Amino acid sequence: MLEVRDLRVRFGRFTAVDGVSLSVGPDETVGLVGESGSGKTTVARAVVGLVRPESGSVLFDGAPLGPVGRRPASLQRAVQMVFQDPRSSLNPRMSVSAIIDEAWRTHPSSAPSGDRTTALHSVLDDVGLDSSVARHRAGELSGGQCQRVSIARALAVKPRLLVCDEAVSALDVSVQAQILRLLVDLQQRHHLAMLFISHDLGVVHQIADRIAVMRRGVLVEEGPATDVLGAPQHEYTRSLLDAALELTRES
Amino acid sequence: MTDALEVAGLVVDLPGRGGPVRVVDDVSFDIPAATTVGLIGESGSGKTMTANAVIDLLPSGATTGGSLRWRGEELLRASRARRRQVRGHEIAMIFQDPLAALNPTQTVGRQVGEILRRAGQSPQQVRSRVIELLDRAGIPEPAARLRSYPHEFSGGMRQRAMIALALAGSPALLLADEPTTALDVTVQARILRLLRDIQEDEGLAMLLVSHDLRVVAHVAHQVVVMYAGRVAERGPTSAVLREPAHPYTRALVDSVPAVRTRTALAHPLPGTPATPANRPSGCAFHPRCPIAREVCRVEQPSVRSVGSGRWAACHFAEEA
Numbered sequence: 001m002l003e004v005r006d007l008r009v010r011f012g013r014f015t016a017v018d019g020v021s022l023s024v025g026p027d028e029t030v031g032l033v034g035e036s037g038s039g040k041t042t043v044a045r046a047v048v049g050l051v052r053p054e055s056g057s058v059l060f061d062g063a064p065l066g067p068v069g070r071r072p073a074s075l076q077r078a079v080q081m082v083f084q085d086p087r088s089s090l091n092p093r094m095s096v097s098a099i100i101d102e103a104w105r106t107h108p109s110s111a112p113s114g115d116r117t118t119a120l121h122s123v124l125d126d127v128g129l130d131s132s133v134a135r136h137r138a139g140e141l142s143g144g145q146c147q148r149v150s151i152a153r154a155l156a157v158k159p160r161l162l163v164c165d166e167a168v169s170a171l172d173v174s175v176q177a178q179i180l181r182l183l184v185d186l187q188q189r190h191h192l193a194m195l196f197i198s199h200d201l202g203v204v205h206q207i208a209d210r211i212a213v214m215r216r217g218v219l220v221e222e223g224p225a226t227d228v229l230g231a232p233q234h235e236y237t238r239s240l241l242d243a244a245l246e247l248t249r250e251s
Numbered sequence: 252m253t254d255a256l257e258v259a260g261l262v263v264d265l266p267g268r269g270g271p272v273r274v275v276d277d278v279s280f281d282i283p284a285a286t287t288v289g290l291i292g293e294s295g296s297g298k299t300m301t302a303n304a305v306i307d308l309l310p311s312g313a314t315t316g317g318s319l320r321w322r323g324e325e326l327l328r329a330s331r332a333r334r335r336q337v338r339g340h341e342i343a344m345i346f347q348d349p350l351a352a353l354n355p356t357q358t359v360g361r362q363v364g365e366i367l368r369r370a371g372q373s374p375q376q377v378r379s380r381v382i383e384l385l386d387r388a389g390i391p392e393p394a395a396r397l398r399s400y401p402h403e404f405s406g407g408m409r410q411r412a413m414i415a416l417a418l419a420g421s422p423a424l425l426l427a428d429e430p431t432t433a434l435d436v437t438v439q440a441r442i443l444r445l446l447r448d449i450q451e452d453e454g455l456a457m458l459l460v461s462h463d464l465r466v467v468a469h470v471a472h473q474v475v476v477m478y479a480g481r482v483a484e485r486g487p488t489s490a491v492l493r494e495p496a497h498p499y500t501r502a503l504v505d506s507v508p509a510v511r512t513r514t515a516l517a518h519p520l521p522g523t524p525a526t527p528a529n530r531p532s533g534c535a536f537h538p539r540c541p542i543a544r545e546v547c548r549v550e551q552p553s554v555r556s557v558g559s560g561r562w563a564a565c566h567f568a569e570e571a
Contacts, residue, residue: 035435035436035437036435142523143294143523144523145523172293172462173462173464173503173506174293174502174503174520174524175293175523175524177516177517177518177519177520178520178521180516180519184516199435199436201436201510202507202508202509202510203508205508205510205514206513206514206516225513226513229510230511230513239437240437241510242440243437243439243440244436244440244510245436245443245463245465245466245468245510246465246509247465247468247507247509
């Protein structure tokens with residue numbers, strides 16, 4: 001469904017992504033892991049069209065995606081992103097209902113044909129929010145509620161691929177578990193494909209079918225999640241695993 | 252073993268719009284000498300305010316109650332001069348963001364040496380001691396890095412510089428607030444190992460504040476779990492993590508995924524962490540608690556003994 005081919009992104013003289021290829025199939029979750037500076041976020045931003053690749057291509061169902069402004073509306077709708085910090089990715093003064101409405105105005109083909117209020121409540125219900133939240137401004141909500149609103153905004157336009165960039169990293173531990181569970185439930189319910197970017201190997205291991213490991217702009221290892229984290233082939237993946245803390249103390 | 256720090260019934264009130272808000276409420280725990288205590292909690296748990304009370308860095312307008320005894324001496328009622336003497340010398344602190352804590356306009360060598368210069372050491376003494384401290388903190392070629400500025404260091408090296416700075420006053424207690432949260436995993440592992448080595452070699456007492464159970468499991472001998480400004484549970488780390496006596500601790504433990512093997516998603520707690528400003532009646536955890544009953548809605552559980560060295564604030568600790 002999503003195919004990234006030999007992607008190269010440069011910022012000035014700095015090569016952030018250097019020839020990365022990966023694919024995400026329907027109903028599939030691909031985890032993209034790496035440390036800061038590995039280029040994983042830049043890959044995500046290239047997929048949603050927020051950065052322009054120097055070379056290579058991003059294809060969706062075989063069609064090139066191109067930059068976000070020039071992307072055909074249907075493709076733009078199909079790929080939605082959930083960001084790390086829900087507070088800064090939502091306008092704090094906008095009400096939740098206005099935020100969802102805006103998504104529908106941007107993508108009129110996804111807007112409800114019937115009663116908007118009913119559709120709004122059903123979108124909120126989908127992400128586990130009470131319909132009373134619709135009246136609240138984003139700035140009045142907790143971090144977990146904001147992240148649910150971000151997910152609702154992405155889902156409102158009926159995407160086929162969800163790109164989550166550190167979508168649970170900024171949340172409290174007990175709220176992280178809720179949002180992860182929500183993402184997995186939604187993925188199954190709506191048959192979404194998911195590109196899940198995270199530095200947390202444990203979280204990725206729980207939800208990804210396949211895992212790609214990036215280092216300094218290059219993809220060093222890719223394969224089924226249990227293989228990559230259970231029996232890593234690349235030395236860098238092994239060093240990430242060695243450094244990752246388990247809850248049980250080994251010394 | 253003598254306790255370096257005894258926290259007893261600590262209370263911190265902050266001014267709020269509708270009157271003072273109790274952000275730390277009746278918190279008690281000890282840090283024995285040569286022991287690391289991990290302080291775990293989510294946002295609003297009061298963990299950082301507890302640490303700030305110990306290091307005397309509470310925001311203006313904050314009022315305190317209870318007791319903070321440092322080697323037998325009551326800190327809450329000590330003179331300002333005496334508290335200043337303790338802070339940075341006997342008790343030193345490592346912050347989450349070294350860039351914010353280090354002065355960008357001064358060389359690392361100058362900042363680490365500041366406390367030594369003020370103590371009247373000669374420039375030669377200061378220089379050799381600073382090199383020793385940078386070396387202790389694992390900074391390669393310390394003599395060459397004296398003249399570096401913080402921005403010339405990587406995140407991990409900056410955190411090492413801050414550790415050197417904290418050690419300069421020869422502290423007996425080290426407070427570390429989320430010391431590795433901003434770092435990559437490979438760097439985090441090295442910094443945690445360094446902190447553990449320093450704590451053991453120097454026989455320091457350490458208070459490690461973190462939201463990450465894995466970090467605490469890795470370095471702390473004892474753990475204190477806080478929720479909505481109060482202690483939920485405390486005890487030896489391995490025992491608490493193996494058999495939590497509070498349903499909140501249980502949920503935190505269950506939410507930590509394994510890395511090398513695939514674990515099923517945890518059954519998440521409902522709702523969001525309670526905050527002191529918005530504290531439910533009775534046990535503050537009851538709206539999210541899987542085993543809450545009527546009594547939990549009305550009666551606040553006090554911290555009680557639930558086994559050897561184990562304490563929990565739960566009416567039904569035996570069922571957690």
